[in-house]
Amino acid sequence: MILVNVDSLSASELRSIAVQEGFGNADELSREEIISLLEEKYEEEDDKAVREGAPNSRYMSGLTDYRDIGRYVGDLPGVEELPLSYPDTEIHLIKKDSSWLYAFWSLSQNDSDELQDAGGSLSLSVTIENNGSREEYDIPVSFSDSEWNVGIPCGRGFCRVALTGVYPNGRKNVLALSEPEDLIESYWLEHRNEMKYSDSLYRVYLTLVSTKEGELPDNPILREIIEMFRKEDGADE
Amino acid sequence: MNKLNLILHAHLPYVRHLEYPRFLEEDWLFESLNESYIPLLRMLSTLDRERTGFRLSICFSPTLITMLSDEPLQQRFVDYMNLRIELGRKEVERTAKEESECHEMAVHYLAEAEENLRIFEEMGRNILNGFKELHDKNRIELMTTAATHAYLPIYKDYPTAINAQVEMGLRTHERIFGESAKGFWLPECGFYPGLDSVLSAHGVSWCQLASHTVITAKDRSVYGGYRPVELPSGLFGFVRDWGVTSLVWSDVSGYPCDSDYRDFYRDIGYYLPMDYIRPYIHEPEIRVFTGYKYHAITGKTEDKAYYSLAKGREKVALHVENFLYNIRRRGMMIETSGIKDPVFNLCFDAELFGHRWYEGIAFLEGVLRRADASDDFSFTTPTSVILENGEVDRLRINESSWGSGGYSDIWLDGSNAWIYRHIFKAIERMQELTHRFPDQGSLKGRFLNQASRELLLAMSSDWPCIIHDNTSVSYAEKRLRNHLGSFNVVYSSMSRNTVNTEWLINAERSSEIFPDIDYKLFDPERI
Structure with missing residues (x-):
């Protein structure tokens, strides 16, 4: 994607982009005003390119972007809407980087009802085994939560997470267990x-x-x- | 002697929308063909005819080679080029009268477009024929990548999905090029421990690796990336040279940033009067790139200088010398550390050259010519390096990629993490379908095959990357939802033991990719 470097564009180019970006009054605005509007709009999107003024970030990426041109694309012959969640109890763990893992889960209606009827709560149980030592801790999560980032150290070992039901009497029940994710060992x-x-x-x-x-x-x-x-x-x- | 192991990666996501007379995102293919792939083929063929002793490796992704071999898309490219040539003729006239500073470039663009179209027709509209010919002459080593360029580390808990990506990638390469690939480009340099075993099991000999992998490895690297890395399965890894490739890649100081080079953005599609440019942009009056660009980068200013071909060529010559000088200097430093004949693994996206960096093809040509003429360099390919049976680093490396931070942050962040909930579920359901319907032929078999096709297309690394970069987000999301939604059509229909025939015919028409796919690829017991 090639990001538009707005402050190097001419006034007519900027007007054309501004109209596409939804600024209907672009014809009445000065070049500086359009830049300011577009920069504000892109501030989050083009964080690095705009704030640091990196003139050629385009070379780092793969496709040409026609700047929000997608809204002119008609609906593809779509079929089914994706559900918000799936009716199974499961948990997954994916490595984001050397310090963070991303966990996401779903809870079946049955499991949820059973636990809530018993007055129980949910926990994300984290196990980290590193260089022979094991650390375990629980993070309380709500029934509406479905994802969490887990911090990890470097070392020889792994991390895994479980979705655990915690009952008022202290009993714990593992509802779903992730595959282990290796730590970064160097x-x-x-x-x-x-x-x-x-x-x-x-x-x-x-x-x-x-x-x-x-x-x-x-x-x-x-x-x-x-x-x-x-x-x-x-x-x- | 410095060994230059140049590896180009050509990839575009599968975009084919015949249901529309013209489709914006198909221009990704047409622009890359006209500005990168055909000029690259022309340049390499010229060097071959002139007996320049070059060698390099090129990866054409399965999605790209499918599009390049697709007759309707080939016809659309011809239409695109004819429109571009028509605009070029108008531009030659206009610039002669009104903007003489641009006239030389207008004539140049027109001549290039005409020649590219001529070559395209001469190749039978399939440029892969030309690259195959160079491969057969041992000039280039052709390699492949994952079926839809999936970022593999994220799917490592699903061996069936990894296997399907690898197997369909290799099979598509073999179907189109007529022989198996020895090299496998890891999409986004994405590696995880164990992936080497999967690749080795499929007969792959080598892949490329991200720059930081050897220094951060679990074992002590003694060659620092200047010799191949032998991974536990016996697969060889070639480590991308960050120091040398950044001379081109750097978005701050890379050669393409030079102020004398042609500016990518200032395109007549954006500033010439609508009445003039309307037939060459998209309906309804959406200004887009036309490829006719007359200004130099100049700097961060509205007042850009006119581009001069002569100045551009001078800069290319300087940058070629500087590039080789840097490699020579680094080679001397490495040799003083006791590593003889270091291998410099220079990995680039092919579309950088010509499309995004207009002078890039000329730069590559200069490097190939000058290095061939020098005693300090020799060209090689990974397979040749392996066959030399020289010293290697035996290492276990960590999960890694060439993305920002060196891991998975680009393909897994707050904006795109939601997609994995759906893709993982689709993989599980596809596995389930192979169990419930183990031996389906005819219509149900086709229905299940279409489900596996939709699933592979949903796994493409392009969609999360586009969402992360916040560029063509609405298109990427539509594609993802469409593929996953299509998968769910099959899943829910098969759960009712029915086949939606009308839907199936339409879906097969819209995704003419992987004609030989077999849904049993996703059978866990097959691994």
Whole structure:
């Protein structure tokens, strides 16, 4: 998608886009006023491109965007509306990044009624096993909740979540259990002591991942490792 | 010697709406054909004729090769080009009279469009024939990717879905190119531990990997990405060189940002009078790109300079030299660390060249010519590197991608997470259908096949990415809801043991992809 960089467009181009964006009075507005209106509209959408003024973010993405042109597209021959939820009790866990997992679940009407009739409540039970130690905790959730982000550490192990019914007498009943998600395990995070003897390897690593301006890819684990190498390198000097 | 392993990835989502006389999103294909794929083929064929010693790898996604082989879309491309040529002739006249600064480019665009259309017709309207010829001459290594370019890590709890994406990707490649692919482009560089086993089981030898994977791996990398990575299943990974590719990719300092290069945005479709431009934009009077662009990037100003072909060419020559200089310098640094003949894995989206970066094809040509003429470089492909049987890094790597942050944040965020609730359920129901109806032929078999087709199309990584980027969101959402809604038609009908024949015929007509699909792909016992 190619984002429109509004402040480099001519007044006529801007008017044309403004009309498409629903500003019917665009013909009466100055170039600056249109830019201001469009920037306001795009502020959330084009966060990076507009606020940082990155002139060529277009090169990073794949398709040409005709700027909200989709509203001119007639309805495709659609069939069934998607339901808001499905009548099964289940839970899923997906890795978002090295620090966060995304859990979502659904609860069947039967399970929900049974638990509520018994005066019970729902919990998201989180288990994290990391380097041989196990941590377990419960997050109370409401019957209308259906998703949660779970924070995880790096290490050798996994995280899994369960949707648990909690009864007034303290009894717990696992209603659904997710598949385990591996934690991010990294050799260098666990072998910092070897870094001081690996300066030549460090240079090779840096060559692969640093731009001519010295920028690194946007990856927190990589940045942490390179920072640790830098410190070890500095300590040697 | 620095080994250049250039890998281009050509992909577009499956967009085909014959129910409309013209459809905006089909222009994604037509623009890429006219501005990237045909110019790339022309350039590579010229180098081949001139015996320049180049080699590279190109991935054509199954959705793209299906569209490129589709006769109605081929006809629509011809219509698109004829319209573009008609506009070009008008532009040549107009600019001669009114805007002489643009005249040279108008003549240039017209000549390019005419030549591209000529080549297209000469290839029997299927440019894949030309790329296959280059493959047969050992100039390029053709590879494939997941059937609908699904971002695979998110589906790892569903081995049937992963297998269906891999198997239909490979099968489509084989059906169209007549031989199996050894290389598999991981959509968005998305990898998870275990995916290598799936690929190996299908006979794949190699894939590409994101830049951060080796340094953050579970094991100690000793070659830092400059030799192949042997994954636990024996599959080889080629690690994208961030340092070198960012010379082009960087949205701040990449070559395409140069002020002398042609500006992408300022297009006559947006600023010439409506009465003049109306026949060449979309109804009802929706201004869109026409491809006729006469200005240089210049800077963040309304007063853009006119584009000069000569200046553009000068800049290309400088950037080619700078690109090779950077690789040479990095190669020396790597060799001092004891790694002989480093392999530079240069992975790019093919549409960057020509379409988004107008001078990109000329840049690629310059790199191929200059590197061939130099003793410091040799071209290679992953299969050649593997066959050399040289040193490799044996590593276990983590889940990763080339998206922002290096994981799944683009395809899984607050805006698009809702889609997985529906897709996961559709996968489970598809598995269930294979159990309930294990051996259906004829109409019910076709009905079930259509369900698996709709499910694969819903899994495309393009839809969550478009929703995340907040660009053509309404189209992406409509496509997703349409595919999943269509899947549910089959599921609910089959639950009643009926087939909606009229719907089936329409659905098959609208998605003429994967003609050889078999719904039993989703049978868990088949894995």
